[in-house]
Amino acid sequence: MVEGENSQLLLRLVQEGRLDLLRDELRRNDMLGPSVRSQRYGRLEETLLHHAARYGHQDVLAYLVEELGMDFEAFNSDYKRPLHEAASMGHGECVSYLLERGASVDCLKKADWTPLMMACTRQNLEVIKVLVEHGANPLLKNKDGWNCFHLASREGHPHVLQYLLDVSPGSWDTESTIKRTPLHTAALHGCFDAVELLLERCQYKPDSRDKCGVTPFMDAIQNGHVNVARLLLEKHQACPTAVDALGAQALHRAAITGQDEAIQFLVSELGVDVNERTTSLQLTALHYAAKEGHVHTIQTLLALGADVHAKDGKSRSALHVACAGQQADAARLLLRVGLQDTPDGTGLLARQLARKPDVIQVFQEMNIST
Template identity: 30%
Template sequence: MQSNSPSQAGACSNDREKHLLFNAVLREDMEQVQSLLETGACVNAQEEEGGWAPLHAAVQNCREDLVSLLLEHGADPLLRKRNGATPFIIAGIMGHVGLLELFLSKGARVDECDHNGFTALMEAAMYGHEAAARFLHANGAEVNLRQPARKEQARLRKGGATALMRAAEYGHPAVVKALLELGAEVNIRDNCGRNALIYALWNSREKSAEAVARLLLAHGVDVRVRCERHKTPLMLALERRHEDVARLLLEQEQLDVDATDRELSTALQVAVQLGLNDAAQRLCLRGASTDCGDLVMMARRSYNRALVQLLRQHGARDHLQAPATPWKVQSPRWGRALMHLRDTYRPMLGRLKIFIDPEYKVADTSEGGVYLGFYEGQEVAVKRFHEGSEPGQKELACLQKHRQQGHLLTLYGCEKHSGCLFVCLALCERNLEEQLLQGARAAARSKKSSQEDDFAQSVCSSLFEALDKLHRSGCAHQDLQPRNVLIDSKNAVWLADFDKSTDKAGDEEIKTDLKALGLLVLYVAQKGDISWEKLKAKSEEEGKKLCPDEETQDLLQCLFCPGDKPQGLLPELLGHPFFWSSEKRYRALRDVGNESDIKTPNSNGKLVQILNTDPAGHSRDFTQWTSKIDGNIMKKMNNFYERKGRSGYQDNVTDLLKFIRNIGEHISEKKNKSMKSIMGEPSQYFQEKFPSLFLYVYQRLKNTDYAHHFQKNSPASLCGHGMERTVGSQMECGELS
């Protein structure tokens, strides 16, 4: 039975005997090994650090006689070290054909691997053992087997190497030649996209790298493959100063001599930076473009006059310092970096100037990041994708479909270069998450709080309009979150990041957007105090408890439960009380209080009947409202009616509205100066005393003949398609998340 870890090894009651046997094998002391085994030493005991057992050490020493003796006394031929290596794999490392054959006869599998995915063939190739490699192949080893990777390694794009790659990496031309003869595929790539040629160029020994590269090129290896940072084999050869390999590569017809890496550097730039004059000359003769940066200045910095002259002969220009042209940076946050970029020479990618460098990075993305740039002289944020990227194509298609539409981030254009797609967008200062964090810091410094949250209303109304534009065109965003909401230098709000969007939006996709929009409303209302991830995990009831007021709670209800016809809801919701200022709410309540049925009391009037019939369960902070008004003010207002022999104000909604109307009409009169000093600004006073009053009146009247009081500031009809849509707390919903 195969042991998988040191903990599964045979227990040894005598630690001293265990160490004695292991040390005797290390010393290759056959006589003492024999004696210890005969006295009962634990043959399968493993040391703690690496899980080595006596059999592993005997194989490493290439002692067939010791191996046979240990096996005769019960040594497990399949016992694994802590890293998963078996005696068979160690025999591959040592290149010992006799031991490989022995362990195959004892049950070893020819392609078994350790915990890192290495097989005996891979190890034999890595250590340069040609005979062992040929033996293993003759006994069934898969020559093109790729090194498997554990889950965490695969996420880092580790693994996938073959025996050929390992032989190339460690500079063993004889093994490379043998593996190619045995059918090794020269263009297999590992999980990071590298082939055997890239592995060969990692070798620091130039002569072995050249010999391996020559073999691989003879078998048609792809010279256009890329490694880390998108570098080509030619760039890698030059960086490692393998000039003979570079010469071989320049003889290949399919070579793209002007290919660029992630920093948009070419092979010629690498050669000039390193002062490789011969390589630079060969590149120029092969037709490499000299318009790829300030090459002459690079050569000047190293005082390389010969290289300066060579570059000039092949058309390189002296980029002399030009007088600065008038230009005013637009972005306060990115201004310094933009000025530096503007003054730095970079080859244009069509109409785009960009430098892939950390100094100019705006944000990380799942693909190529966002960088500062200039598109036709305009400051832009450049989102980079692989040219065939599906998210990139989605982003570009959605932006092109909605050019210059309100509150959807502006697309200026795009460029393609060296396998990358550069999407040029309006440059913003920060995202919503950063904006709220900055606002919280400013509020903490000033120690001020505002009853009005103009910012929250501005952000939310902008998002409502942007999302409505998308939905009306048949698209849905599908990734609404604070980091995808951007704020520009003029504090305008823009919806961005359409790489998960769909242009086939049905009711379910729209509902997904609306629910996410509701969460964004809550996030803004909470000023970002609760993280987005925690907010998404809240249930509907938990979310309601987080709402700072009833208007926010009701708006969330509308978004979470849009009914059977979610299309077209957003313009209607722009008239929701959430978007009304205290002053506008106060003005609307005064106007309702000025209706004849209220101003001249008519207990049988339609309006009075609607407002004084309170729906069960509604929160009523205006119940017994007369007791909540300052006593002196209430007394003075009641005196007016009592002098006329009429009863004063009663504890009902219509009398409260009449009171608000009368206060609004007379509060500024000179005789009411003392009342004004007590009350202050009426709009704030009534908002603080009766925060749920406006929503109550709004909900009671929105679908009646009196709805016109709430349509003055709305771009569309209020929440509902006529009488069909019911918005409010009576609708049943599920989870926020």
């Protein structure tokens, strides 16, 4: 093995692309050559080839392969090959060189990612084209069931999606292991242009559900992407009151994530009932906001007409839920707007809150006995 300072010097020269100095260093010490081929660096046990590919130094890559005889199919502890590194960083010359030398185009790293999948996390269409032209299969899936089209949808690059549809027209018709489509993914990440393209060129069913019953519209709403939600309503006939596997609507999911603008959109523009309950536990959006401690969302819901006295299927008010979740600020707000439990109810809350002095203090501030 290459030892100490020599090892780190060689690594630095490779990372900086200093081919002349690298060649000179190895010429000065003929004994280093054989050791360099097997030298590994860092926690992931990477070769110099991995580093040359990652930093995009094609001339260094060629020298290591052709002059030192390093194995371009060497993998690190994550089973990542130099081709994965070059593809993931968008280094087209390195990708082309490795493929021309015979690198396996669909080699798999940990979690079954191919170089093409990694290339699709970036906007470099030329790298994607090179991989496809050398036989990369766009339909392969990783361990989560995502193919390249899924990944490009997450990144929101319409030109990459257009190309993938051109070379592999069926690549859109895919679901992950939990039944999420690329449309779910694009909506979740707020990729408006990608969603628009998917609605134009693909045949996704309106309100398709993943294993949790979540629709693309719900994904957009719960992440605050109102523009994407509008698009799904206008061009895909999405249902704003569809329910997930737990009986929750987009309104409830927006309350969980504290998306006030989305809540305003649902209630004020679409006419969704602010006091709508889940079909399972009979929870309102106010219950969810209280549980999460989203004071600003509680204020938004109250301004829209949320019933502060509404009880869920277990006769719990939003105040009960806030207290059970140790949400002092939410409890303070709910008390201030006029919610007063019966003495028995207040006693129950006090017992629930015995471990949280700052929440008990809220009741003391309001002169409510605990």
